[in-house]
Amino acid sequence: AQSVTQPDIHITVSEGASLELRCNYSYGATPYLFWYVQSPGQGLQLLLKYFSGDTLVQGIKGFEAEFKRSQSSFNLRKPSVHWSDAAEYFCAVAFTGGGNKLTFGTGTQLKVEL
Amino acid sequence: GAVVSQHPSRVICKSGTSVKIECRSLDFQATTMFWYRQFPKQSLMLMATSNEGSKATYEQGVEKDKFLINHASLTLSTLTVTSAHPEDSSFYICSARPSGGTGELFFGEGSRLTVL
Numbered sequence: 001a002q003s004v005t006q007p008d009i010h011i012t013v014s015e016g017a018s019l020e021l022r023c024n025y026s027y028g029a030t031p032y033l034f035w036y037v038q039s040p041g042q043g044l045q046l047l048l049k050y051f052s053g054d055t056l057v058q059g060i061k062g063f064e065a066e067f068k069r070s071q072s073s074f075n076l077r078k079p080s081v082h083w084s085d086a087a088e089y090f091c092a093v094a095f096t097g098g099g100n101k102l103t104f105g106t107g108t109q110l111k112v113e114l
Numbered sequence: 115g116a117v118v119s120q121h122p123s124r125v126i127c128k129s130g131t132s133v134k135i136e137c138r139s140l141d142f143q144a145t146t147m148f149w150y151r152q153f154p155k156q157s158l159m160l161m162a163t164s165n166e167g168s169k170a171t172y173e174q175g176v177e178k179d180k181f182l183i184n185h186a187s188l189t190l191s192t193l194t195v196t197s198a199h200p201e202d203s204s205f206y207i208c209s210a211r212p213s214g215g216t217g218e219l220f221f222g223e224g225s226r227l228t229v230l
Binding site: 032036041042043044045046049090101102103104105106107 | 118120148156157158159160163205207209217218219220221222223224226
Protein backbone atom coordinates (compact mmCIF):
# COMPACT_ATOMS: atom_id res chain seq x y z
CA ALA A 1 0.00 0.00 0.00
CA GLN A 2 1.12 3.53 -0.63
CA SER A 3 2.46 5.53 2.29
CA VAL A 4 4.05 8.84 3.16
CA THR A 5 6.79 9.22 5.73
CA GLN A 6 7.99 12.36 7.43
CA PRO A 7 10.89 11.12 9.57
CA ASP A 8 11.21 14.25 11.69
CA ILE A 9 8.42 14.85 14.19
CA HIS A 10 9.95 18.04 15.56
CA ILE A 11 12.57 20.39 14.15
CA THR A 12 13.99 23.52 15.77
CA VAL A 13 15.97 26.07 13.80
CA SER A 14 17.22 29.55 14.50
CA GLU A 15 15.67 32.44 12.64
CA GLY A 16 17.67 33.10 9.51
CA ALA A 17 18.99 29.57 9.29
CA SER A 18 18.22 27.27 6.40
CA LEU A 19 15.56 24.58 6.65
CA GLU A 20 14.96 21.19 5.11
CA LEU A 21 11.96 19.02 5.95
CA ARG A 22 12.08 15.46 4.72
CA CYS A 23 9.35 13.52 2.98
CA ASN A 24 9.50 10.05 1.49
CA TYR A 25 6.75 8.12 -0.22
CA SER A 26 6.19 4.53 -1.14
CA TYR A 27 4.44 3.92 -4.43
CA GLY A 28 5.16 2.12 -7.69
CA ALA A 29 4.63 5.10 -9.97
CA THR A 30 5.11 8.85 -9.79
CA PRO A 31 2.56 10.38 -7.49
CA TYR A 32 1.32 13.93 -7.26
CA LEU A 33 3.18 15.56 -4.38
CA PHE A 34 2.18 18.39 -2.08
CA TRP A 35 3.41 20.33 0.92
CA TYR A 36 0.91 22.00 3.22
CA VAL A 37 1.37 24.21 6.26
CA GLN A 38 -0.99 24.32 9.21
CA SER A 39 -0.96 26.97 11.90
CA PRO A 40 -2.45 26.10 15.31
CA GLY A 41 -6.20 25.57 15.12
CA GLN A 42 -6.25 26.38 11.44
CA GLY A 43 -6.89 24.55 8.22
CA LEU A 44 -4.21 23.75 5.69
CA GLN A 45 -2.56 26.08 3.23
CA LEU A 46 -0.89 24.74 0.13
CA LEU A 47 2.77 25.72 -0.11
CA LEU A 48 3.61 24.01 -3.37
CA LYS A 49 2.87 21.00 -5.50
CA TYR A 50 4.53 18.76 -8.06
CA PHE A 51 2.63 17.07 -10.85
CA SER A 52 5.25 16.71 -13.58
CA GLY A 53 8.04 18.58 -15.36
CA ASP A 54 10.79 20.44 -13.56
CA THR A 55 11.64 18.53 -10.42
CA LEU A 56 12.49 21.68 -8.48
CA VAL A 57 9.27 23.40 -7.54
CA GLN A 58 8.91 26.91 -6.20
CA GLY A 59 6.13 27.71 -3.78
CA ILE A 60 4.78 30.52 -1.69
CA LYS A 61 6.55 32.18 1.24
CA GLY A 62 9.98 31.43 -0.20
CA PHE A 63 9.66 27.64 0.01
CA GLU A 64 10.84 25.19 -2.60
CA ALA A 65 10.86 21.43 -2.89
CA GLU A 66 12.73 18.96 -5.04
CA PHE A 67 11.32 15.71 -6.35
CA LYS A 68 13.94 12.97 -6.49
CA ARG A 69 12.56 9.88 -8.13
CA SER A 70 15.56 7.72 -7.28
CA GLN A 71 15.09 8.45 -3.60
CA SER A 72 11.29 8.61 -3.60
CA SER A 73 11.63 11.92 -1.83
CA PHE A 74 10.09 15.37 -1.97
CA ASN A 75 11.97 17.44 0.60
CA LEU A 76 10.89 20.96 1.45
CA ARG A 77 13.52 23.68 1.77
CA LYS A 78 13.81 27.32 2.66
CA PRO A 79 17.10 29.25 2.60
CA SER A 80 16.31 31.55 5.51
CA VAL A 81 13.59 30.80 8.03
CA HIS A 82 11.44 33.52 9.58
CA TRP A 83 9.82 33.34 13.01
CA SER A 84 6.42 33.33 11.31
CA ASP A 85 7.27 30.02 9.63
CA ALA A 86 6.75 28.18 12.92
CA ALA A 87 3.90 25.76 12.21
CA GLU A 88 3.10 22.16 11.37
CA TYR A 89 4.13 21.01 7.90
CA PHE A 90 2.51 18.13 6.11
CA CYS A 91 3.69 16.29 3.05
CA ALA A 92 0.91 14.69 1.05
CA VAL A 93 0.59 12.53 -2.01
CA ALA A 94 -2.20 11.72 -4.41
CA PHE A 95 -1.88 8.66 -6.54
CA THR A 96 -2.88 8.08 -10.14
CA GLY A 97 -6.41 6.82 -10.24
CA GLY A 98 -6.93 7.76 -6.63
CA GLY A 99 -9.49 10.41 -7.40
CA ASN A 100 -7.55 13.23 -5.77
CA LYS A 101 -7.63 11.50 -2.39
CA LEU A 102 -4.69 12.77 -0.44
CA THR A 103 -2.60 10.65 1.87
CA PHE A 104 -0.82 12.74 4.46
CA GLY A 105 2.40 12.20 6.30
CA THR A 106 2.42 12.47 10.06
CA GLY A 107 3.66 16.04 9.95
CA THR A 108 6.73 17.91 11.16
CA GLN A 109 6.39 20.53 13.85
CA LEU A 110 8.74 23.43 13.14
CA LYS A 111 9.90 25.66 15.96
CA VAL A 112 11.87 28.80 15.20
CA GLU A 113 14.18 30.24 17.82
CA LEU A 114 14.74 33.97 17.80
CA GLY B 115 -7.76 32.07 -4.70
CA ALA B 116 -10.59 29.68 -4.00
CA VAL B 117 -12.04 29.84 -0.51
CA VAL B 118 -13.56 27.04 1.52
CA SER B 119 -15.36 27.93 4.72
CA GLN B 120 -16.37 25.68 7.59
CA HIS B 121 -18.94 26.40 10.23
CA PRO B 122 -18.87 26.26 13.15
CA SER B 123 -15.17 26.64 13.85
CA ARG B 124 -15.68 25.37 17.39
CA VAL B 125 -18.52 23.44 18.93
CA ILE B 126 -19.03 21.88 22.32
CA CYS B 127 -21.85 19.43 22.83
CA LYS B 128 -23.13 16.93 25.34
CA SER B 129 -22.65 13.23 24.88
CA GLY B 130 -25.50 11.68 22.95
CA THR B 131 -26.40 14.74 20.92
CA SER B 132 -25.79 15.25 17.21
CA VAL B 133 -23.66 17.97 15.69
CA LYS B 134 -23.68 19.27 12.12
CA ILE B 135 -20.63 20.82 10.49
CA GLU B 136 -20.94 22.72 7.23
CA CYS B 137 -18.35 23.02 4.48
CA ARG B 138 -18.96 25.66 1.83
CA SER B 139 -17.04 26.58 -1.28
CA LEU B 140 -17.54 30.32 -1.41
CA ASP B 141 -16.43 31.23 -4.90
CA PHE B 142 -16.46 28.02 -6.87
CA GLN B 143 -18.52 24.93 -7.43
CA ALA B 144 -17.30 21.59 -6.17
CA THR B 145 -18.75 18.28 -7.24
CA THR B 146 -16.40 16.55 -4.82
CA MET B 147 -15.51 17.42 -1.26
CA PHE B 148 -13.48 15.48 1.25
CA TRP B 149 -13.80 15.17 5.01
CA TYR B 150 -10.77 14.60 7.19
CA ARG B 151 -10.32 14.01 10.88
CA GLN B 152 -7.24 15.10 12.78
CA PHE B 153 -6.37 13.94 16.26
CA PRO B 154 -4.08 16.08 18.42
CA LYS B 155 -0.49 16.03 17.26
CA GLN B 156 -1.39 13.67 14.44
CA SER B 157 -1.92 13.78 10.72
CA LEU B 158 -5.14 14.09 8.79
CA MET B 159 -7.05 10.92 8.14
CA LEU B 160 -9.47 10.85 5.24
CA MET B 161 -12.92 9.90 6.44
CA ALA B 162 -15.02 10.08 3.32
CA THR B 163 -15.44 11.51 -0.13
CA SER B 164 -18.59 13.57 -0.57
CA ASN B 165 -20.13 13.58 -4.04
CA GLU B 166 -22.80 16.08 -5.03
CA GLY B 167 -26.10 14.36 -5.66
CA SER B 168 -24.97 10.91 -4.65
CA LYS B 169 -23.94 8.91 -1.62
CA ALA B 170 -20.65 9.58 0.06
CA THR B 171 -17.84 7.08 -0.18
CA TYR B 172 -16.46 6.17 3.23
CA GLU B 173 -12.95 5.01 4.01
CA GLN B 174 -12.44 1.68 5.67
CA GLY B 175 -13.18 1.78 9.36
CA VAL B 176 -15.37 4.90 9.25
CA GLU B 177 -18.93 4.31 10.39
CA LYS B 178 -21.27 5.78 7.82
CA ASP B 179 -24.20 5.74 10.22
CA LYS B 180 -22.15 7.64 12.75
CA PHE B 181 -20.80 10.26 10.39
CA LEU B 182 -23.57 11.29 8.03
CA ILE B 183 -22.48 13.21 4.98
CA ASN B 184 -24.79 15.14 2.71
CA HIS B 185 -23.66 17.00 -0.40
CA ALA B 186 -26.91 18.62 -1.43
CA SER B 187 -25.52 21.34 -3.68
CA LEU B 188 -22.38 22.19 -5.60
CA THR B 189 -21.25 24.54 -2.86
CA LEU B 190 -22.24 22.79 0.35
CA SER B 191 -21.40 19.54 2.08
CA THR B 192 -22.38 18.74 5.65
CA LEU B 193 -20.98 16.28 8.14
CA THR B 194 -23.26 15.26 10.98
CA VAL B 195 -21.77 13.44 13.93
CA THR B 196 -24.68 11.47 15.35
CA SER B 197 -24.99 10.50 18.99
CA ALA B 198 -21.64 12.03 19.71
CA HIS B 199 -19.37 10.59 22.37
CA PRO B 200 -16.18 11.97 23.92
CA GLU B 201 -14.06 9.82 21.61
CA ASP B 202 -15.54 11.73 18.66
CA SER B 203 -13.85 14.89 19.92
CA SER B 204 -11.48 15.92 17.19
CA PHE B 205 -10.58 18.51 14.59
CA TYR B 206 -12.58 17.97 11.41
CA ILE B 207 -11.36 19.51 8.16
CA CYS B 208 -13.01 19.56 4.77
CA SER B 209 -11.51 20.16 1.37
CA ALA B 210 -13.06 20.86 -1.98
CA ARG B 211 -11.98 20.47 -5.55
CA PRO B 212 -13.29 23.02 -8.06
CA SER B 213 -15.31 21.44 -10.83
CA GLY B 214 -13.38 21.57 -14.06
CA GLY B 215 -10.30 22.85 -12.30
CA THR B 216 -6.75 21.55 -12.20
CA GLY B 217 -7.52 19.08 -9.47
CA GLU B 218 -6.06 21.21 -6.71
CA LEU B 219 -7.78 20.88 -3.38
CA PHE B 220 -8.66 23.80 -1.14
CA PHE B 221 -9.08 23.29 2.59
CA GLY B 222 -11.45 24.79 5.10
CA GLU B 223 -10.28 26.27 8.38
CA GLY B 224 -11.38 23.23 10.33
CA SER B 225 -13.97 22.64 13.02
CA ARG B 226 -13.01 21.60 16.51
CA LEU B 227 -15.58 19.35 18.14
CA THR B 228 -15.51 18.75 21.87
CA VAL B 229 -17.96 16.23 23.29
CA LEU B 230 -18.46 16.40 27.03
